[in-house]
Amino acid sequence: MTTQKNSLSIALFSVLFGLIIGAVIMLVFGYNPIAGYMALLGSAFGSMQDVGGVLTQMTPLILTALGFTVAQTAGFFNIGLSGQALAGWVGAIWYSLSFPNMPAYLMIPSALIIGAGLGALAGAIPGWLRAQFGASEVIVTIMMNYILLFLGNNILQNTMSKGIKESAETTKQVGANASLQMKWLTDLTQGSSISAGIFISLMMIVVVWFIMTKTTLGFEIRAVGLNPDAAKYAGMSAKRNAVVAMAISGGLAGLAGTIEGLGNYLNFFTQNGSPSIGFDGMAVALLGGGSYLGILGAAVILSVLKIGGLGMPMSSGVPFELVDIVTASIIFFVGASYLIKLMQARIKAMDEKAAQTTKAKKQVAIGSANDSNQKDGE
Template identity: 40%
Template sequence: MGKLLKWFGGDSIVVSLVAVLLGLIFGAIIMLLGGYNPVDAYAALLKKVFGSPSDFGEAIREISPLILTGLSVAFAFRTGLFNIGAEGQFLIGMTGATVIGVKLTGLPWIVHAPLAMIVGALAGGLWGAFAGWLKATRGVNEVITTIMLNWIALFFSNYIVSTFLLQPGQQRSRMIQETASMTIPWLSEALGHARIHWGTLVALIGAVLFYVILWRTKLGYELRAVGHNPHAAQYAGMSVNRRMITAMFVAGIFAGLAGVFEVLGVFKYQTVMAGSPGYGFDGIAVSLLGMNNPFGVVIGAALFGGLTYGSAGMSFGADVPPEIIRIVIGSVIFFVATQGIVRFILLPFYRRRNPEVAKA
């Protein structure tokens, strides 16, 4: 068994790719059972994503917040925590940016936009840190607190908007000041006026910082050590409680930034919401698809966002219900989560290439 595990130790990328392929095949089978043509459906999906500069730009816009919420969940998981609260951190980050974007006037773009971004990011970080503090000081399970904080964040955000920022006669805030906008006008125009914003670049930089912090700094070493074994980390002289709070703070910053760019770069206002937008929950799936690796998260977000945006093409171009794409996404996640199934499927291939595996 040990030799078998050795052979499979470095095949994570292969397993992920095969899992995606199996998910697409399973989705095709479901379409066939429903009387739909999977070839036409997937062709329509690709056409929707890559068929025009505008669609391609909007697909990128769909992917950007998923990268950041995926990084949020993955960062916490790498440090031994389960951040189910990326949705709440997303909302609080959005609200913080909206307050600065609407209320502050007379500032130049070079000051106003970064200030709104920083405030929103810190608001999301502090929302996450609160759950970390409850875990560190009171031993409250972070899964429970982050789930409850999601609802608190939703109603608190609605209260802020409806009380201090509301546009008269409408269920949304006033428009943010143009000096707080994070849209990239020249790139948006080049891509058919798609809502392209600086959040895409920040998300990619965030993936690099994720890697640098966790695997190239002393702080990252301590965060990972606490995640692997908090008792051993404490015996080694590390502050376990402080590192838990720090991990959730950084995770909250990632999710908060996702909310920041949705309001500053896409909608330019915030609505009074009946329910959460769902980007934080989708970030859990993206993190799982990326196997909690920052660069894997980027790829997972591209897949998830592309499938989500392209589902409209399947509906209009091939008459396939949008719900089918959720089955495809769900099956991909299932095969990624159950890696043992994928490895079992790959086992004959490994045995042909490496006869020693058959003896393991």
């Protein structure tokens, strides 16, 4: 409980410091920080379409952040979320374009399962390589990000049949049978690309929370993460749990990619780099401090920054990249939380010292009063 409380205050301080750094940078380069941040808020909450944009942005970030957290609980640092998301994205789009006549009630669940399954596979490989051979999952997942990026582009450019492609670099849009967009949501948000994906994401917060805290599987994953030797001694298989945890992690990232494909973009196109939802999701998880409610809060904050940032150049002239600088700074302060803890300790110490001196003064005053009383008594 105390650690949770602690990480909440660290998160809030980090966001504050990040915003201050953004303001200082705006000042240095001759922009008005108040106008800049007002423009940010305006374009994140100005209309229902903006709110829809924020929710669309949050959708995959919640899932990749959940994925990162599950892996971290098991003692893994999954940097491969972007590659795993990409695998889900390409797979789901390819599958749904290949069966344009399948009814939606079959298509959507099966496409979600295929996308998540591909992500799970991409996550299980580094998990197994570490459990079996001790190969660092950080390096394997980084390498796999690039392998999956090049493979994904290659599948699009050379393997997919011409019939499902718009051009050499883009697939056709998926049909209504595979789209996750819902008419009432689109109308409500004035044509934003929000989809039913947001409900899947919110549901997954509960599902993952339940699995990790209320089931034997979750208990074993946590135990292995805390102390693999003790877990092994208690009869749990560290190897199996490592693979399962990384598969769940990758599966959530794959689901995020699938929803980006079937809900947000509705197609796949040549990627210049790994999708940013991987690293942004990692930022959400770190800011969320490993708590499930924290992930939701952090996803809101970082999505508001991202969508709000899009409107900054128009109304205040501040380049969009400022919000990425702010985001990076926020994570810097979360990572270097020792700084904030140190400051908190210092403030507390100063408070205590101040309290002690006033107490001491009081005692001195009481003491001298007693003295004078005694003197009077004599």
